[in-house]
Amino acid sequence: MRHTLAVLVENNPGVLARVAGLFSRRGFNIDSLAVGRTERPDVSRMTIVVEGDDRVLEQVSKQLHKLVDVIKISDITPEEYVDRELVLIKVHCEAVHRGEIMQVADVFRARIVDLGRKTITVECTGNDGKINAFEEALRPYGIKELVRTGKIAMMRGTRFTSVSGVRDED
Amino acid sequence: MKMTGAQILIQGLLDQGADTIFGYPGGQVLPIYDALYDANIRHILTRHEQGAVHAADGYARASGKVGVCLATSGPGATNLVTGIANAYMDSVPMVAITGQVPVGLLGRDSFQEADITGITMPVTKHNYIVKNIDELAITLKEAFHIASTGRPGPVLVDIPSDVSAGAMDYDDPGPINLPGYRPVLEGTEEQLNKATAAIMAAERPVLYIGGGVVSAGAHEELKKMAELLVAPVTTTLMGLGGFPGDHPLYLGMLGMHGSKYANYAVCECDLLIAVGARFSNRVTGKISEFAPEATIIHIDVDPAEIGKNVRVNIPIVGDVKIVLNQLLPRLAAKLPGAWKDKISQWKKEYPISFKENGNLKPQQVISEIYNVTGGAARIATEVGQHQMWAAHYYTYTRPRSFISSGGLGTMGYGLPASLGVQVACPEETVFNIAGDGSIQMNIQELATAVNYELPVNIAVLNNGFLGMVRQWQELFYNHRYSYTELSNPDFVKVAEAYGASGVRVTGKSELRPALEEAVRNSKPVMLDFVVEREENVYPMVAPGAPLNKIIG
Numbered sequence: 109m110r111h112t113l114a115v116l117v118e119n120n121p122g123v124l125a126r127v128a129g130l131f132s133r134r135g136f137n138i139d140s141l142a143v144g145r146t147e148r149p150d151v152s153r154m155t156i157v158v159e160g161d162d163r164v165l166e167q168v169s170k171q172l173h174k175l176v177d178v179i180k181i182s183d184i185t186p187e188e189y190v191d192r193e194l195v196l197i198k199v200h201c202e203a204v205h206r207g208e209i210m211q212v213a214d215v216f217r218a219r220i221v222d223l224g225r226k227t228i229t230v231e232c233t234g235n236d237g238k239i240n241a242f243e244e245a246l247r248p249y250g251i252k253e254l255v256r257t258g259k260i261a262m263m264r265g266t267r268f269t270s271v272s273g274v275r276d277e278d
Numbered sequence: 279m280k281m282t283g284a285q286i287l288i289q290g291l292l293d294q295g296a297d298t299i300f301g302y303p304g305g306q307v308l309p310i311y312d313a314l315y316d317a318n319i320r321h322i323l324t325r326h327e328q329g330a331v332h333a334a335d336g337y338a339r340a341s342g343k344v345g346v347c348l349a350t351s352g353p354g355a356t357n358l359v360t361g362i363a364n365a366y367m368d369s370v371p372m373v374a375i376t377g378q379v380p381v382g383l384l385g386r387d388s389f390q391e392a393d394i395t396g397i398t399m400p401v402t403k404h405n406y407i408v409k410n411i412d413e414l415a416i417t418l419k420e421a422f423h424i425a426s427t428g429r430p431g432p433v434l435v436d437i438p439s440d441v442s443a444g445a446m447d448y449d450d451p452g453p454i455n456l457p458g459y460r461p462v463l464e465g466t467e468e469q470l471n472k473a474t475a476a477i478m479a480a481e482r483p484v485l486y487i488g489g490g491v492v493s494a495g496a497h498e499e500l501k502k503m504a505e506l507l508v509a510p511v512t513t514t515l516m517g518l519g520g521f522p523g524d525h526p527l528y529l530g531m532l533g534m535h536g537s538k539y540a541n542y543a544v545c546e547c548d549l550l551i552a553v554g555a556r557f558s559n560r561v562t563g564k565i566s567e568f569a570p571e572a573t574i575i576h577i578d579v580d581p582a583e584i585g586k587n588v589r590v591n592i593p594i595v596g597d598v599k600i601v602l603n604q605l606l607p608r609l610a611a612k613l614p615g616a617w618k619d620k621i622s623q624w625k626k627e628y629p630i631s632f633k634e635n636g637n638l639k640p641q642q643v644i645s646e647i648y649n650v651t652g653g654a655a656r657i658a659t660e661v662g663q664h665q666m667w668a669a670h671y672y673t674y675t676r677p678r679s680f681i682s683s684g685g686l687g688t689m690g691y692g693l694p695a696s697l698g699v700q701v702a703c704p705e706e707t708v709f710n711i712a713g714d715g716s717i718q719m720n721i722q723e724l725a726t727a728v729n730y731e732l733p734v735n736i737a738v739l740n741n742g743f744l745g746m747v748r749q750w751q752e753l754f755y756n757h758r759y760s761y762t763e764l765s766n767p768d769f770v771k772v773a774e775a776y777g778a779s780g781v782r783v784t785g786k787s788e789l790r791p792a793l794e795e796a797v798r799n800s801k802p803v804m805l806d807f808v809v810e811r812e813e814n815v816y817p818m819v820a821p822g823a824p825l826n827k828i829i830g
């Protein structure tokens with residue numbers, strides 16, 4: 109099963125290498141990893157999607173906790189959460205197909221961000237399923253280049269993840 | 279007060295109670311060595327950086343303090359790696375300090391540059407590169423804190439030479455703040471209650487103890503608990519000395535080279551209480567058939583150890599000493615019963631033994647070292663057959679008396695480690711029990727022993743083979759002794775060339791006088807015991823076999 113982990117880490121050099129190295133040497137499979145700073149400049153947040161059963165997840169979480177730079181790990185999979193990923197896709201586009209591709213983009217609420225002589229570049233945000241469907245819809249035209257950010261996620265409602273764990277806004 | 283980075287480093291070491299360091303100079307640690315020249319710290323110059331790191335490790339294991347080693351950048355730093363990995367596997371508190379090229383030259387493949395923080399990431403508890411002199415004092419404080427608390431381990435601090443040579447107005451670094459590092463030390467009520475109920479209900483309990491008992495200093499509590507419950511105690515290699523080896527409840531080691539009775543007891547127990555141990559594959563044998571009838575309680579300070587290798591019914595995360603002190607008042611004394619009788623029967627039936635044939639046997643050498651020292655020596659070992667015989671035929675009655683590379687299995691560990699032990703315990707008799715293969719991996723440290731007048735006794739069990747590998751080739755590779763036969767130097771002459779004493783022993787009658795003389799002698803001595811060539815270590819469980827399929 110896939111789990112989504114929200115991992116708060118100290119914004120120190122090398123922290124990404126520590127986390128990535130841990131996953132590879134312990135044989136854990138990362139589906140995606142997205143990292144950036146949070147509302148606190150000294151704290152970064154990683155959203156890690158990892159595949160494995162409960163036992164694997166328990167080890168992932170415990171081993172991550174052993175890293176001194178890791179402050180807090182929350183497995184938000186069982187929670188209600190919003191998750192998003194951003195994709196940029198450069199599609200081959202002859203002039204005759206331009207309207208068609210723009211219609212596809214419209215269906216997925218994607219935005220055209222660039223036009224070339226024979227290409228069109230679109231951006232789309234959404235969850236995993238939507239991004240995959242969008243990619244499939246564009247594949248017949250010829251995808252020249254594709255880049256995904258990896259998933260980021262946040263709990264819904266008043267619950268939130270902070271350096272002191274999952275909490276509720278009073 | 280204006281201080282250089284090197285002076286701040288030394289101040290930090292002294293503040294942390296480090297009065298001895300093991301090191302080797304080089305270009306990028308010149309500023310540090312200049313400060314050491316008139317510092318109030320004892321520096322032991324080894325003859326190889328690997329010697330320094332193992333000596334710091336041996337010092338830490340014998341004393342319980344943080345071991346400190348120092349090496350230059352590049353090859354100096356990479357030569358520490360095996361020793362750091364060794365300390366990491368055996369949870370030894372250590373701070374390794376390395377020089378580094380100046381900050382401006384980092385990342386340019388400068389002369390003697392190696393990314394030692396990158397290299398040691400998987401084998402340190404934590405590591406640092408200090409790029410700013412302002413961070414040096416607090417980093418050092420954090421390094422010692424991390425190395426010595428929770429599950430102990432090595433921490434590396436990499437210091438570019440412009441940081442150690444730089445200067446600043448020094449101020450006390452103040453308290454440390456590590457939000458991501460908060461070891462859990464006490465067991466929870468709920469888990470303690472569950473454990474208490476399981477313990478009181480058990481009829482056939484076994485205590486399985488590891489290095490955690492030794493490092494937490496929980497040996498007294500452990501003994502109380504064993505006696506209260508009339509529970510037999512088996513130890514891992516790392517746990518030797520954590521429970522008195524001459525105690526009637528002692529079962530010896532378990533696992534691949536455990537005693538038959540320890541392995542049978544684990545196979546038939548209905549409750550296994552693991553204390554500061556980590557269910558290594560050398561201990562469990564075939565994991566699906568390990569302690570098949572037992573409820574397992576696992577007490578460990580590292581939560582990641584729980585459930586890593588075996589299913590655990592009742593985990594208790596916490597410092598072993600604290601948790602045992604929490605448990606003890608909840609337990610009621612039990613009476614000896616059928617379980618104790620059964621174990622006594624096994625002990626009578628299957629003692630660890632060897633056959634005499636007139637030749638000098640390696641087991642005899644160890645037994646005689648025990649007799650001559652009255653069991654009071656600190657014993658370091660290398661890795662191989664001699665290590666297992668040292669575990670079987672010497673009785674360890676106190677913690678920190680058996681100093682050996684357990685997890686990593688590092689040949690070449692014993693000699694430098696024994697020097698660290700001797701530095702930590704100057705009044706005690708120290709032995710390094712070695713094989714003729716292992717001793718040659720760090721034999722240059724004989725010079726250190728002579729240089730600092732460290733009177734270690736080196737017992738080489740010389741069989742002309744890499745004995746343990748040969749044993750496996752005999753048993754599992756049809757006697758095909760591929761590259762395991764050694765052509766050795768004359769160890770007596772080697773010892774003498776270094777300025778140590780050398781003695782060759784070929785027969786049983788020379789054994790005792792040679793050992794007595796070695797212990798009396800205040801010089802380092804290398805004893806070359808020419809022993810039976812193809813002796814095997816028994817009992818033995820084949821790799822991957824269940825513990826009750828034990829041979830020999």
